[in-house]
Amino acid sequence: MESITDQRMLLVDDDPAALSTLSRGLERLGVDVDAYDNTSEALLHLDADRYIAVIADQVLPGALCGHEFLLAVQQVDPQALTILMSGMDGIDAHPAAERFDATVRKPVAPSDLVELIRMIQTLRASAAAAA
Numbered sequence: 001m002e003s004i005t006d007q008r009m010l011l012v013d014d015d016p017a018a019l020s021t022l023s024r025g026l027e028r029l030g031v032d033v034d035a036y037d038n039t040s041e042a043l044l045h046l047d048a049d050r051y052i053a054v055i056a057d058q059v060l061p062g063a064l065c066g067h068e069f070l071l072a073v074q075q076v077d078p079q080a081l082t083i084l085m086s087g088m089d090g091i092d093a094h095p096a097a098e099r100f101d102a103t104v105r106k107p108v109a110p111s112d113l114v115e116l117i118r119m120i121q122t123l124r125a126s127a128a129a130a131a
Helices: 016-028 039-043 066-076 110-130
Strands: 008-012 032-036 053-057 081-086 102-105
Touching (some): 008 039, 016 110, 039 066, 081 110
Parallel strands (some): 081 102
């Protein structure tokens, strides 16, 4: 399994401060980040095997909301981890939440996000080895 710092993440959030803070924090941890403030632009950059993780806010402008965008990501790149985030309470109760690798409540610390992704990678690797 490659290190997260050897990979690229896609981050989509329409809050400029949150987008900047999270992307800069991830970059300080050695992660390459492509950051967009809407799903329309982010959709143009989806390619199979490009991102280790795609993190999207639930409420976004553009062609798709956050959960619809992540469902599209799963079609283009089934190996990418998909994480839905929101500043609103109850994100775990969203009907589509179980289709994603994780849901997180904003604000989320970059180091916590990296740790979550590492944990998901470990679980995926263990499941693949057991199969």
